[in-house]
Amino acid sequence: HAIDSCTNIQTGEQLGRLLRHNFLRHYLTNRAPLGLHMNGAFLKSKKELKEAFVKFIDDTLTTYNDVYFVNYNNVIQWMQNPTETSGLREFQEWKEKCDSFKGQPFCSLPNPCPVTTRELPGETLRLFTCMECPQYYPWLNNPTG
Numbered sequence: 244h245a246i247d248s249c250t251n252i253q254t255g256e257q258l259g260r261l262l263r264h265n266f267l268r269h270y271l272t273n274r275a276p277l278g279l280h281m282n283g284a285f286l287k288s289k290k291e292l293k294e295a296f297v298k299f300i301d302d303t304l305t306t307y308n309d310v311y312f313v314n315y316n317n318v319i320q321w322m323q324n325p326t327e328t329s330g331l332r333e334f335q336e337w338k339e340k341c342d343s344f345k346g347q348p349f350c351s352l353p354n355p356c357p358v359t360t361r362e363l364p365g366e367t368l369r370l371f372t373c374m375e376c377p378q379y380y381p382w383l384n385n386p387t388g
Contacts, residue, residue, distance in 0.1 A: 245280045245281055245282070246258070246261070246262075246279065246280060246281040246285070247281040247282050247284075247285035249261070252292075254289075254291060254292075255289070255291030255292055255294055255295030256295070258292050258295040258296065258299075259295040259298060259299055262279070262295075262296070262299040263299065265277060266299075266303060270307070270310070276318070279312075300312060309328045311331060313337070317336070317337055320334075320336040320337065321334070321336070321337075324336060350373030353371040353372055353373050354371070354372055354373070354374075354375070354376055355369055355370075355371055356369065356370045356371070356372060356376035356377065357369055358370050358376065358377060358378070358379055358380040358388065359379060359380065360379055360380040360382050361379070361382075362382055363380075368380045370388075
């Protein structure tokens, strides 16, 4: 769930408490990855929210030497080359800089595609893509539209 969709998070103290609670719930049980999903505008909306987030990261990294904050690309790299936590500090894939990531070229002007889907009859959805517009909205059992 997106943290910024929690309407009861209005102060840095509330955000810090939520982050610590959710982290400990994961860390002290099955240690499943904890996704921290939020829009950058949420942290920019109030200085204390950004400060609380940075403090949470700093405190967590200081307290736990087996916790890492990574992006989705890092997770995929680790899945492709699983490594024990004792070897992660030397995990070569994570030492690469972000600008060295080779992916799809940046698309500055995506196509706004008005598309429909059988699952939502009568609805026209807008899909933004740098590819050609699909005939239908991509959906389960029809991922390419």
